[in-house]
Amino acid sequence: MIDxxxxxxxxxxxxxxxxxxxxxxxxxxxxxxxxxxxxxDRIVGGMAKLGxxxxxxxxxxGGAGMDYISLGIASEELxxxxxxxRVIMSVHTGxxxxxxxxxxTEEQKQRYLVPxxxxxxxxxxxxxxxxxxxDVRALQTTAVRRGDRYVLTGEKSWISLANVADNxxxxxxxxxxxxxxxxxxxxxxxxxxxxxxGFASGPMKEKWGILAGDTGWFTLDxxxxxxxxxLGEPGEGFKIAMFALDQGRFTVAAxxxxxxxxxxxxxxxxxxxxxxxxxxxxxxxxxKEMIAQMESDYEAARLLWLRAGWLKNEGQRNTKETGLAKWxxxxxxxxxxSDAVQIHGANGYSDEYPVGRFYRNCKAxxxxxxxxxxxxxxxxxYLLGYRTDRPTRRxxxxxxx
Ligand SMILES: Cc1cc2nc3c(=O)[nH]c(=O)nc-3n(C[C@H](O)[C@H](O)[C@H](O)COP(=O)(O)OP(=O)(O)OC[C@H]3O[C@@H](n4cnc5c(N)ncnc54)[C@H](O)[C@@H]3O)c2cc1C
Numbered sequence: 001m002i003d004x005x006x007x008x009x010x011x012x013x014x015x016x017x018x019x020x021x022x023x024x025x026x027x028x029x030x031x032x033x034x035x036x037x038x039x040x041d042r043i044v045g046g047m048a049k050l051g052x053x054x055x056x057x058x059x060x061x062g063g064a065g066m067d068y069i070s071l072g073i074a075s076e077e078l079x080x081x082x083x084x085x086r087v088i089m090s091v092h093t094g095x096x097x098x099x100x101x102x103x104x105t106e107e108q109k110q111r112y113l114v115p116x117x118x119x120x121x122x123x124x125x126x127x128x129x130x131x132x133x134x135d136v137r138a139l140q141t142t143a144v145r146r147g148d149r150y151v152l153t154g155e156k157s158w159i160s161l162a163n164v165a166d167n168x169x170x171x172x173x174x175x176x177x178x179x180x181x182x183x184x185x186x187x188x189x190x191x192x193x194x195x196x197x198g199f200a201s202g203p204m205k206e207k208w209g210i211l212a213g214d215t216g217w218f219t220l221d222x223x224x225x226x227x228x229x230x231l232g233e234p235g236e237g238f239k240i241a242m243f244a245l246d247q248g249r250f251t252v253a254a255x256x257x258x259x260x261x262x263x264x265x266x267x268x269x270x271x272x273x274x275x276x277x278x279x280x281x282x283x284x285x286x287x288k289e290m291i292a293q294m295e296s297d298y299e300a301a302r303l304l305w306l307r308a309g310w311l312k313n314e315g316q317r318n319t320k321e322t323g324l325a326k327w328x329x330x331x332x333x334x335x336x337x338s339d340a341v342q343i344h345g346a347n348g349y350s351d352e353y354p355v356g357r358f359y360r361n362c363k364a365x366x367x368x369x370x371x372x373x374x375x376x377x378x379x380x381x382y383l384l385g386y387r388t389d390r391p392t393r394r395x396x397x398x399x400x401x
Contacts, residue, residue: 004306006073013070017077020046021085029082032212033357039212040164043085044122052078053092054117056399057101061109062117067399068312072254072305079255080262083361084213086255090369091160092116095248096123096169102394103189103232103240112167112191124165125248126156126192126218127241133158134374136171136241137182141220143172143190148227150174152190152198152220158368162201162216168192169244170220171237187237191229198223209360232394239392246319247396249326249369250308256329256365257301259358263333263340264294266355270344281343290339297332304328315398319389320382327375330365337362 006014024046032039047053056071057063064070071093078085100113115121132138141154152172156162170192173179178186192199201218232240268291271282281287304325311318340355341348348355366372381387 002310006069009066010070010073013066014073014077016050017052017074018080020050021077021081025081025085029212030351030354030357033082033084034211034351036211038084038164038214040122044088044119047078047085047088048119050074052089053119053122054097054113055089055093057097057113057117058397061101062114063097067309068250069306069309071251072309075251075254076258076261076302076305079258082212082357083210083255083259083365086251086258087160087210087213088122090248090251090255091125092123092165094251095125095244096167098247098396099169099189099231099240099244100191102243102396103236105228107228108191108231116167121166122161122164123167123169124159124161125244126159126162126168126170128158129155130157134371136187136238137184139171139173139187141170141172142176142179143174143188143225144176145174146224149224150188150190150227150230152192152223152225155217155219157217158204159201159216159218161214162218163203164214166194168194168218169231169240171241174234174237184238185235187241188234189231189237189240190225191231192220192223192225196223196225209362209364211360236393242319243392243394243396245369246322250305250312250318250322252365252369253301253305253308253322253325253329256326256333256362257298257305259333259362260294260298260301260329260336263336263355263358264291264298266353266358267291267294267340267343270347270353274345287343290343294336294339297336301325301329301332312396313399315395317389317391317395320379323370323375323378326365326369327372327379330362331372333362334366 051064052074054063055066059065075086075089097116116123143150143152170190173186174188175186198221203216274281308318308322308325337359341359344355
C-alpha cells in the first residue's frame with residue numbers, strides 16, 4: 001500500500017525544521033549571503049540540535065534513527081529558506097554519513113560516523129577535480145600503498161564545505177595501470193581528516209551563488225592515510241562514489257522541491273500585493289500561468305522524491321528513480337526561480353526580495369550531482385537498454401521501525 005500521509009513523527013520534524021529555519025535563519029540569511037558568510041555555530045549547531053546531521057543514521061551510531069522520507073522532508077524545509085542549508089544535508093548526511101553507514105567497518109563507524117551523526121564533526125565528499133567532473137574516470141588523484149598506509153596526492157575542486165568540514169570521503173586511483181586504461185575498478189575510497197599532514201584547502205573564488213555556504217578546493221600533498229581509513233575494499237571506490245550519489249541526489253531533489261515552493265509562495269504574495277493597470281498582477285492571465293506552472297512543478301517534484309524515499313525505506317534499488325527526481329526537481333527549480341524574478345519585475349532584480357537569491361542558488365543543482373545532460377542520458381539509457389543497475393556488495397539499509 002502506498003500512503004502519502006506523513007506519520008506524526010514526520011509531521012513533527014517538518015514543523016520543527018520549518019520553525020527553526022524561519023526563526024533562526026530567515027532573518028539573517030540575506031546578510032550572510034551578501035557577506036559570503038558561513039555561520040557555522042548558528043547553522044551547523046542548530047541542525048545538530050535538531051538531529052538533522054545524522055537523521056537517517058540509527059541511534060546506535062549517534063543518529064536520530066528516522067526514515068529516508070524524513071531526510072527528504074528536512075532537505076525540502078531547509079532549502080525553502082536557503083540552498084546553503086540543504087547543501088550541508090547533501091554532503092554531510094547524504095553523501096558522507098550514509099556511505100559510512102553502508103560501507104564502513106565497525107571501527108570506522110565508531111571513529112567517524114558517530115561524531116558526524118552527533119554533529120561534533122562535519123563531513124564532505126571529494127570526487128570532482130579541475131579536470132574531472134562528469135567524467136569521473138579522468139580523475140588524477142592517486143593513492144600509493146606504502147607499508148600499512150596509502151599516500152594520497154592530488155587536487156579536488158568545487159568541494160562543498162571544503163574549508164569547514166573535518167573529514168572527507170576522497171576518491172583516488174590505487175591501481176595505476178587501470179588509471180591508464182580508465183578502468184574504474186582501479187579507484188578506491190578513503191576517509192581523510194583535515195588534520196592529516198599535507199592537507200590544505202581554500203575557497204573557490206568569484207562564486208556567485210550559494211554565497212552563505214562554503215565551497216572550495218583541497219590539495220593532498222603526499223597525505224599519509226592509514227589503511228584502516230580505506231572505505232570498502234580496494235577497487236570499490238567508483239561503486240561507493242555512485243552509491244553516495246544515490247543518497248546525495250535524493251536530498252538535492254527534495255531540496256530543489258522546497259526551492260520551487262519558496263518561489264511559488266513569494267510569487268503568490270507579490271502577485272496579490274503589486275498592482276498594474278488597476279488590478280493586482282495576479283489577475284493577469286500570463287502571471288497566473290507562471291504561478292500555476294510552479295504549483296504543478298512543486299507537486300510533481302514532491303511525488304518523485306517521495307517515491308524515491310519510499311523505495312529507500314523498502315530497501316529497493318532506486319538509482320533510476322532518484323536520478324529522475326533530481327533531474328526533474330532541479331530543472332523545475334530553475335524555471336520557478338526565473339519566473340519568480342519575472343513576477344517581481346525590477347524588484348526581483350535586487351536583493352530586497354529573496355527571489356534574486358533563489359535564482360542565483362538554483363543553478364548549481366542543475367550542475368552538481370550529475371548535470372542535467374548526464375541525467376537525461378541516464379534516463380534514456382535505461383529505456384534503451386544501454387544501462388542496467390547491477391547489485392553491489394553493500395546496499396543502503398532498509399528502514400526498520
Ligand atoms: C556549488 C557547487 C558545489 C559542488 N560540490 C561538490 C562536492 O561537494 N563534491 C564534489 O565532488 N563535487 C562538487 N561539485 C562539482 C560538481 O559535481 C561538478 O561541477 C559536476 O559534476 C560537473 O562537472 P564539471 O563542472 O567538471 O562539468 P563538465 O563535466 O566539464 O561538463 C561541462 C558541460 O558539458 C556537459 N557534458 C559533459 N559530458 C557530457 C556528455 N557525455 N554528454 C553531454 N553533455 C556532457 C555537461 O552536462 C556540462 O553542461 C560542486 C559544484 C558546484 C557548482
